[in-house]
Amino acid sequence: MCPSAAAAAANDTITVPTTEGAVPPEFQAVDSSAATKNGAAAANPQQRNPYASRASDFLSNTSNWKIIESTLREGEQFANAFFDTETKMKIAQALSDFGVEYLEITSPAASEQSYEDCKRICQMGLKSKILTHIRCHMDDARKAVETGVDGVDIVIGTSSFLRKYSHGKDITYIIKSAIEVIEFVKSKGIEVRFSSEDSFRSDLVDLLSIYRAVDKVGVNRVGIADTVGCANPRQVYDLVRTLRGVVSCDIECHFHDDSGCAVANAFCALEAGATHIDTSVLGIGERNGITTLGGLIARMYVVDPEYVKGKYNLAMLREVENLVADAVQVSVPFNNPITGFCAFTHKAGIHAKAILANPSTYEILKPEDFGMSRYIDIGSRLTGWNAVKSRVEQLELDMTDEQVKDVTMKIKELADVRTQSMDDVDTVLRVYHKHVTSGKLGLRQPAVFDQLLAEHKSEAGSEKGDDEPAAKKAKLA
Ligand SMILES: CC(=O)SCCNC(=O)CCNC(=O)[C@H](O)C(C)(C)COP(=O)(O)OP(=O)(O)OC[C@H]1O[C@@H](n2cnc3c(N)ncnc32)[C@H](O)[C@@H]1OP(=O)(O)O
Numbered sequence: 001m002c003p004s005a006a007a008a009a010a011n012d013t014i015t016v017p018t019t020e021g022a023v024p025p026e027f028q029a030v031d032s033s034a035a036t037k038n039g040a041a042a043a044n045p046q047q048r049n050p051y052a053s054r055a056s057d058f059l060s061n062t063s064n065w066k067i068i069e070s071t072l073r074e075g076e077q078f079a080n081a082f083f084d085t086e087t088k089m090k091i092a093q094a095l096s097d098f099g100v101e102y103l104e105i106t107s108p109a110a111s112e113q114s115y116e117d118c119k120r121i122c123q124m125g126l127k128s129k130i131l132t133h134i135r136c137h138m139d140d141a142r143k144a145v146e147t148g149v150d151g152v153d154i155v156i157g158t159s160s161f162l163r164k165y166s167h168g169k170d171i172t173y174i175i176k177s178a179i180e181v182i183e184f185v186k187s188k189g190i191e192v193r194f195s196s197e198d199s200f201r202s203d204l205v206d207l208l209s210i211y212r213a214v215d216k217v218g219v220n221r222v223g224i225a226d227t228v229g230c231a232n233p234r235q236v237y238d239l240v241r242t243l244r245g246v247v248s249c250d251i252e253c254h255f256h257d258d259s260g261c262a263v264a265n266a267f268c269a270l271e272a273g274a275t276h277i278d279t280s281v282l283g284i285g286e287r288n289g290i291t292t293l294g295g296l297i298a299r300m301y302v303v304d305p306e307y308v309k310g311k312y313n314l315a316m317l318r319e320v321e322n323l324v325a326d327a328v329q330v331s332v333p334f335n336n337p338i339t340g341f342c343a344f345t346h347k348a349g350i351h352a353k354a355i356l357a358n359p360s361t362y363e364i365l366k367p368e369d370f371g372m373s374r375y376i377d378i379g380s381r382l383t384g385w386n387a388v389k390s391r392v393e394q395l396e397l398d399m400t401d402e403q404v405k406d407v408t409m410k411i412k413e414l415a416d417v418r419t420q421s422m423d424d425v426d427t428v429l430r431v432y433h434k435h436v437t438s439g440k441l442g443l444r445q446p447a448v449f450d451q452l453l454a455e456h457k458s459e460a461g462s463e464k465g466d467d468e469p470a471a472k473k474a475k476l477a
């Protein structure tokens, strides 16, 4: 967290207890079969979570999916990434403890150390299954199976771009070599996935012929990859739904974020029947990366909070992100879903009032489910008397609503010049309260209050000396 962000979270905000439900009862997911049986859903449509899949979405897997966590493969392709063995092991351990079902590791064909690291991670005894990612080539496959992985992810480009400029092979060759490599990996008794790189710029007939052929020889999963981040959610839905009708195996999807759709595309893929989604922590990967682990978790929590809470150790998300952020020397973005420093900070008066009454008004995620806290910022010109009243009550100052409204006007006036810290606001509240109670100050006397505040600051400053801000001392008084 950057220093100003940390200061904002620590000093300028009210921490509000996170006990009330972020999802009100009428939006809680219900067992749809039970609802249909007793007619409750029809009688009262608000009885179910509107973000859950509908009974008519018979393809949807939004409550039945797995993560293939590729920080240690796609993430190693991020411009800043260099993971030594120890760092890889720490990341692998943390992701496994978080609960991801699979970890995808860089190809052992990449380098001698990549080969050794892949072996080492396989020996860690992690809960997550270990996969490695290889070209559609027997040499790579032989190395992969030697490492002790639980499965091998095979990829080859199928678009005309990649067929022409990457490997130069035609569809017939691709199918033949895919079958050879798949059969070899299967003969070793481990999982095998076949994926078409650049799927969304590939010819649909080519794609379906390849997928049908590999499904026939018993591949565990086929993969669709939006390698250049060009696909939109509707295209994803259409392609996955079509593929669902063609293959009987699982469907994995991999989305790059070049045009900002990676999380939305992952969601639509699951709605259309995909079973596995590739993620990386903070989305790190080639160029600007792929579906973020945290973003996918946030999206899917909205759909089915109990399912997501049951599978993953959500309170660990921040630790996992900080670990990876440190390893690749980036900051967690301020607007990161769930863990961004302002993800649960409420500022505008209209929001603050409603949040204080019921957090669900402006929150779809419950911060406490992720080990996070909710904050209300009252030191800005956008604050309102209801938020200020909540702080007055926290400080146990006895004021009428009229007085709170009066002092709120003062806070706004000060915040028109600069944002007020929590200490600043507390000083204003305490000075106001002291003088209004003693009768020295009446309502709507800004000039008198300015003078009383200035006197207070100079007294506090001279008592304490110049090394501590007056507001801080006032708070301690
Ligand atoms: C979209 C993705 O992210 S796919 C995953 C990308 N991951 C990686 O590239 C892993 C790291 N890569 C590496 O370490 C190297 O590129 C290696 C070891 C894989 C290959 O290195 P080199 O043999 O030096 O080849 P180079 O990287 O220059 O070119 C790629 C070669 O693989 C071939 N190739 C590319 N994709 C595939 C594929 N999916 N299946 C089979 N062959 C492929 C190319 O035709 C080229 O072959 P060539 O040697 O006949 O020219």
Ligand SMILES: O=C(O)CCC(=O)C(=O)O
Binding pocket: 074, 133, 153, 154, 155, 195, 196, 197, 198, 223, 224, 225, 226, 227, 228, 254, 256
């Ligand atoms: O193997 C896959 O499915 C994806 C490979 C990849 O990283 C990509 O195509 O962007």
Ligand SMILES: [Zn+2]
Binding pocket: 074, 227, 254, 256, 285, 286, 290
């Ligand atoms: Zn990728």
